[in-house]
Amino acid sequence: MTTTTTPPPIITPLPAFQPDLYQRAWASIPHPTLPLLATPHATSVTIFSLATLSKHSTLTGGHERSVRTVAWQPGARANQPRLVTGSFDATAGLWSYDGSKEKGALEKEVKFSGKDGGEGEEEEEEDWEFNLVLEGHENEVKSVAFSPSGQYLATSSRDKSVWIWEDMGGSDDDGGEWETVTVLNEHEGDVKAVAWCPDVAGRASLKGRYSADVLASASYDNTVRIWREDSDGEWVCVSVLEGHEATVWGIQWEPKPREGKFPRLLTHSADKTVRLWTLRQEEEDEVEEPSRNPWGAIPNTMRRELKEEWVCTDVFPQVHSRDVYSAAWSADSGMVASAGSDGIIALYAEDATQQEDAQMGQGANGAVPPTSRWKVLGTVSDGHGPYEINHITWCKRFDPGTERKGEEEMLVTTGDDGVVRPWQVRIP
């Protein structure tokens, strides 16, 4: 139930991406810049074109078991996108696509082209090359994510560990050279998701105590952990976020944090809630300046450890009746969308009515004090019929139905029915 005064936004289903996959699909990840969407299903990944809303290419043959997660590699050349797949076969794979390659050049298996219908870019399905396998996890890989610069890749698995890999360079032909930077073993259960803090202002750590990259991981052990690299080059857990009462299925960092503030963390869980967590920043400043301490320097044994404190500052209004598998936070509008096992799609916005600083009066991006609340703007039931929705994401529109190509945002949901469906979101 919304309490805003404006009528609810309209979430309208658009025609699903073609073709239907007829297999459970797990996620749809938009490319950061190109009009492409990657959807893993069974042991393959289908790449859809956002311009035509139909299949562009496929990645097959690299994995023996279910591919559950993909991540686009930042910094790759525009006509040579690269991505990483994470699979239940305990490996991660690096793939590259050569858009400039001639069609049909010395290719391997013959695949029936069928109705691929990919216009614009290449239609040849075999232009994705499997470059490299990253092995090491003991069992199913649940999530893969690149750091904003592309230097680090994080993978997480049911073996309770998070691995960080580093791209050591190496020639493109061979997929490069990757080394294990560290193996983080502190979770007590399956690690469902990893996410790097995006490269936004406010990400940098205080006083250079840590390097700039921050990693968050969500687990079956009901916690989220934050990891940072200290001055010795060691990755340490700087905080454990407790509060969820069941498996935390995923996390997302605030894509456009408030001025001067560290990005907040959005989490969603099997306990049917969506929560927001904020870093306590004031206290850190106190510790950093012992000279300001009127009692003199803080003795070594009592110095606060290199830890951070995160507090759950918001619990979104209850909408879901079952596990919330996915949530997405828009950088443009600041709205959050969630979806899950109950087939409900929900849309939330941060209530801007309780502002103290009147710096910028727009929507959810204004400087809002911690007492802000989130409101439900609207919901859709049975988004994929009786099927579970595994993933929801914001995505720029490039299809003919929009007048602002590359600017207007829509939602894309991915379900157990193998349907990848875009949704128009227009707030009247």
Added chain:
Amino acid sequence: MSAILSVDDLNDFISPGVACIKPIETLPTAPPPPQNGAADPLEHEVVLDGAPTSSAPGAAAPAQISLTDCLACSGCVTSAEAVLVSLQSHNEVLSVLDGAPALQLQGPNPSGTYTVSGLENPASKFFVASVSPQTRASLAAACGHGVTSEQAGRMIEHLFMSEAGLAGGGKHNNGFTWMVDTNTAREACLVLGSDEVLSGSTAKPATPVLTSSCPGWVCYAEKAHPYVLPHLSRVKSPQALMGTLLKTTLSRLLGIPPDRIWHLAIMPCFDKKLEASREELTDSIWAGDGNPGRGVRDVDCVITSKEILMLAASRGIDFFSLSKSALPQRQPAFPDPALHRFLFPSSKTHKQQRAAGTSGGNLHYILQDVRARHPGSQIQTVRGRNADVVDYAVVASSGETVFKAARYYGFRNIQNLVRKLKPAKASRMPGGKSFGSAKRPAGKAASLEYAYVEVMACPGGCTNGGGQIKVDDQVIIDRKGLPDKPGPVEQKSWLAEVDEAYFSADEPDTAVDSDADPGDNPDNVDGIYPSRVRGALEHWSSLTGISLDKLVYTSYREVISDVGKSQVTDTERVVQLAGKIGGGW
């Protein structure tokens, strides 16, 4: 790595998985082919959901899981690690000590031989123990107040051998007859290890030779990366070598079967318990048919540094108040004078060089040996991506690099090492690029130019082992007055204390400059005299009548597990079906 049977959670250690390899291990030695295409009965041996499968033949024995089986397994269905660990724990020590009156050393007889008394009682054992230097360092740091490793060593001797310790209580007032320092065996392992790498013999392991004294590393390699097994050094670890030494010589000299000797080792980690239960380290090798088998173990029980405190406490002894001075009676003479000199050297063990690290110093010794063989050469060090990866090169005065080696400690670094050793997989698609971490066939292997790599599971070395006393143990928090939850800062300073105790083992600081050349004398490498060591080894072999190969070398075997592989077992089929119906997790 192997099931790290540690009560603590530590960052760089590998935690157990869920799969059990037991079904594969129970393959009968002469497997009868399944009749009439019946399902392989072994698949049903370990039942995951409790309900016996209907087709399990009555002949299938109930699955029994012993510590030996779990040696290389990454986890257990029962997860009952507590049960497994308790088979080798301080409680086990106490219950064995209480089992029967100990065999007593008698002698020397007029002919100079020694015997034991008390054999009429079939349960009576002869008790010997060996202690690692890391344990002494850990306890010294726990004592604090400047207590040295040597003093801590004497406190341990009091605990195990004198009436102020275990011998003052229990059912039979049993104590240990001898307590030896594994440093002596370690020196032998260093010489053997260096000979193995630097000899031109074709019997040596594949290049690069990898240290094999760390059981965590060995078990992990056997299970997850069997392609590195040909690279592992065949030399036994100091614990294993000491075990073989004690059992072979004492059984011969005292005229008793090896199962009457009970050898306790005190080590810095839990994985040493797994090493002790290896079938490759039993008398099947040196008294049986020469193959690994379930014989009498060379080391019967391993307890960790931490468990010393628990052992003392169980008997109501306050470890920290034990005397730090030498035992009133010296240890009895070992029945063979040459071995006595080997086990109880009169001159203090040479001071450990810090550059050697706290994990035995295999690499350091080999580098020193190479340097001694190339007069005028220098050792160059390059740190890798973190403190646990270091590259070494011995460069001759001409500028030519004569030897390259490295140190890789910790799981994450071991990953990078094994990846480079992995052979290229055949390309899956004709004409396509080869998969796997090696891009070109044989291309990657060539880039790893090391002749030797010291591999250890624990970052920071054995003083940071899983069984050492930790900064967050209550006893340390109490004794040092630490805050309730010691953090990384306290952890680092604690480790520095333990390392300090390790390196300054003796009281008077005889400063040994590690750069000072002991003359470019190949017979004094880093304070150790290889010819003396080789002499002692030869003596050992002739005394026991067993060939040196069987005494000092060991072997490794790949652990075959079909868990996770493409061959679909019933369990996997069920999992796949469950996934299709609408489960999926």
